[in-house]
Amino acid sequence: MELQIEKPDRGVQAYFSKFSRGRDSAKRKFIFASVTPLVLYMAFWTLLPMMWGLALAFFEYSSRRAGGPVLGLGGDNPFIGIRHFQDMLNFDPEAPLNVRQFQISVKTTLLFAFIILPLNLAITLPLAVLIESVHERVKGLFRTIFFLAVLAPSVGVAIMWGYIYHPQRGLLNGIRTLIGGKLVATNWTGDQSLVIWGIPVALIAVIIAYIWMDLGFNLVIFIAALQGIPESIKDAAKIDGANWWNMFWRVTIPLLLPTILLASVLTMISSFQVFDIIQVMTEGGGPNDQTRVLVIDIYNNAFRFQRMGWASAVSVVLFLMVFSISLIQTRLLRTEWEY
Amino acid sequence: MTRAGYNYTASDAIPATFYSLILQNGGQYLADGGFSVNTPEGMKALELMKKFVDEGLVDPVLFNDEENWVGDSFFEETSAVGLVGPWVIPEYAGDFEDVAAVTEYVTLPSLSADPVFVASSGWGLAVSTNSQAQDAAWDFVKFVALNPDNAVQWNIASGTLPALKANATGAAGENLVAEFPYFEPFLKILEYGQNEGKFPDRDLVWYDITYPRIINFLQGNATAEETLETIEREVNESF
Secondary structure: OOOOOOOOOOOOHHHHHHHHOOOOOHHHHHHHHHHHHHHHHHHHHHHHHHHHHHHHOOOOOOOOOOOOEEEEOOOOOOOOHHHHHHHHHOOOOOOOOHHHHHHHHHHHHHHHHHHHHHHHHHHHHHHHHHHHHHOOOHHHHHHHHHHHHOOOOHHHHHHHHHHHHHHOOOHHHHHHHHHOOOOOOOOOOOOOEEEEEEEEEEHHHHHHHHHHHHHHHHHHHHHHHOOOOOOOOHHHHHOOOOHHHHHHHHHHHHHHHHHHHHHHHHHHHHHHOOOOOHHHHHHOOOHHHHHOOHHHHHHHHHHHOOOOOHHHHEEEOOHHHHHHHHHHHHHHHHOOOOO | OOOOOEEEEOOOHHHHHHHHHHHHHOOOOEEEEEEOOOOOOHHHHHHHHHHHOOOOOOOOOOOOOOOHHHHHHHOOOOOEEOOOOHHHHHHHHHEEEHHHHOHHHHHOOOOOOOOOOEEEEOOOOOOOOOOHHHHHHHHHHHOOOOHHHHHHHHHHHHHHOOOOOHOOOHHHHHHHHHHHHHHHHHHHHHHHHEEEOOOOOHHHHHHHHHHHHHHHHOOOOOOOOHHHHHHHHHHHOOO
């Protein structure tokens, strides 16, 4: 008797027929029905604008000009290839204003992000350990207090800190006046001559406000992660003679590496995308562009000056920066083990 | 400094002052050859603006666009005199009724016999070049802006000075002054106003080039020569 070997179903028809057959077909249909609208939503509202932004980066595009028949591209909005990206690498002191402002924005953004990250982690991690060590009844109260700042609208936070830093009526100068006995009117966010260790004080002022607003987020993540560390590991360390510093540095930190990676990546991404707090506190750029970050540069070029092509090119650069740094962080902080 | 004598260091006031002073010194900043401020007239304008700072009328570090902006500062009574358009009075009257009630406008002294000045348009109606009905749109714009009765309704609703010369005089002018007594000094000098000029991007010239360069100079961080040279170069690049 000849052996009949049934060839397996392949192809789209086979997939869909399998989809509606079998034990899990109801589950598959439910998942399909739930996920499809979301995928379509994301494709339309996220992917499509991203592709349009990417396309614009290769055109000298402004919505003020009529352009060609296809989406306004071409004609008075000509295709220029990679010229925007080439211009960005022009470090001549007399390069066009938009190029110099872009270069300043890159520098300020990197400075902002690389100050925020270590400061944020240095504050939130020990704070999380401290909060985790207090009595259960009080733990929740501390968590809530610190997380309230995260819930506050960023514009409100910026206005509040603007009041604290105000030259004449601000709390900070008020305290200094009280202590010193004579009137002090430092313009913390508007005096370009104020610099500490090469960092403009206007930028430091914004960094302080941003960290105040943001630390509750990482704090809650770390507290949750700390609660996930098995007690047996801590007990074993104590039996081996670990003091509080050893426990923190040699047990807690290594076990929290996956969470530190997550918090680092999220903090980096959000600090690269900072906009509202800088726009409100320093009128979008600060004294002599000292707080001009990439998103402010994109906003000004796209919506104030209608230079959509240039703004899109800057957006592509920002995306690549965030992507690269996230990749590097993932490589450096990943662990091969789990517990 | 807790109170400025004359707050003119905001992002609208500085360019308006600078370019008006160039005109009053007998110069022109926009001509067929392009944009030019690195001139004796430009230098005189900057010197006078710096003199105000040196004589203590205002501290540009404490009073600028970022802090103590002229409108806020005037109504919070931290500036005795401010250089800002009349639209601020209806804007702030709700919160600062007492100050608004006693606010007056005065004309600035002029360096020239005629008080020439640079006039910025505050609001405009534009028709897109992409529009399929440009003729109809322009007809509507003319109806709103060139019809004296319609135009004066806009001025009264928004507290803005008339763009139409016809509405600055005669019965229309009297109506406006009756509605806004502080308009009177403006209406007397409107005829001497010169439009700021046709820039490819006026906001860029005003807010991203002229204001930051001059405030930098007034704060003592750049020389007059550097300031004029930079403004001229950056504005010409925008053409």
